[in-house]
Amino acid sequence: MPALAALIAVTAVWGVTFVQVKDAVAIYPLFAFLAVRYALATGALAVVGVARLPRLGRSGIAAGVFVGVLLAAAIALQTAGLERTTVSSTGFITGLYVVFTPLFALVLFRAHVGREVWVGVAFALLGLALLSGIDAGSTLGDALVLASAAAQALQIVMIERYAVRYDAVGLTLVEMATCFVGFVAIALVLGDLSIPRGATVWGALIVTGVFASALAYLIQVWAQRRLSAPRIAIVFSLETVWAGFFGYVFSGDRLGWAGWIGCASIMGGIVLAEPAAAGALVRLVRRA
Numbered sequence: 001m002p003a004l005a006a007l008i009a010v011t012a013v014w015g016v017t018f019v020q021v022k023d024a025v026a027i028y029p030l031f032a033f034l035a036v037r038y039a040l041a042t043g044a045l046a047v048v049g050v051a052r053l054p055r056l057g058r059s060g061i062a063a064g065v066f067v068g069v070l071l072a073a074a075i076a077l078q079t080a081g082l083e084r085t086t087v088s089s090t091g092f093i094t095g096l097y098v099v100f101t102p103l104f105a106l107v108l109f110r111a112h113v114g115r116e117v118w119v120g121v122a123f124a125l126l127g128l129a130l131l132s133g134i135d136a137g138s139t140l141g142d143a144l145v146l147a148s149a150a151a152q153a154l155q156i157v158m159i160e161r162y163a164v165r166y167d168a169v170g171l172t173l174v175e176m177a178t179c180f181v182g183f184v185a186i187a188l189v190l191g192d193l194s195i196p197r198g199a200t201v202w203g204a205l206i207v208t209g210v211f212a213s214a215l216a217y218l219i220q221v222w223a224q225r226r227l228s229a230p231r232i233a234i235v236f237s238l239e240t241v242w243a244g245f246f247g248y249v250f251s252g253d254r255l256g257w258a259g260w261i262g263c264a265s266i267m268g269g270i271v272l273a274e275p276a277a278a279g280a281l282v283r284l285v286r287r288a
Contacts, residue, residue, distance in 0.1 A: 015242020040209025068178025084141025123269030
């Protein structure tokens, strides 16, 4: 299924950016980084998205701003937590949105969540529990990432409501622009806004701005016309596996046997909840 293959590719990009972002914000202010990241994301989408904004109407603009605020909160909390904890811990705690998403969908919209999805959630949660045995950072850092996971889950649930109503490019453009405005305002108040310098910072900005933001969230809106929010969240939990893998390769993080069993459990949960994901993942790996 094209939607699943695209989402799996998105999670791989998100996984590798944990390492890039951690390195970049060590030498460049956090909110300045986020402001430039979403400036690039907004600019990339504006090329084709500005002409589509009238299709949204006032309600569509409001919807884009709302999910943009949720996304900005999720990204800010996650990145602030990443400064204080390990790459792998950030990736794995972020994966808890696989639990929050079906709960929000059920509580807010009485959405039907099939048995296979709950079984998939259980396997993913087991995997996250096993992965929690890795070396952790500070309690504050982990708490910030946990709050980010809750905000991200709510963003996924709301995108499901809006994706079928509004133009995907226009909605994503407003979402990215909202993040940009919010982060610029915070960076200005903190006095952190400055011109980025160096390959480490610019490399992270380009990858996160164009690929991990503009393209990734456009794919999310497109895919959520075809898949439910709980299923999206379960596929997105692959981000935690990629984060562990890239943390191992590039950042020296070590998972141990429990961590790798946890990764396998998360992938098993994805396959149980969305069997087509198995074929999509295999095809994607073969192309790599």
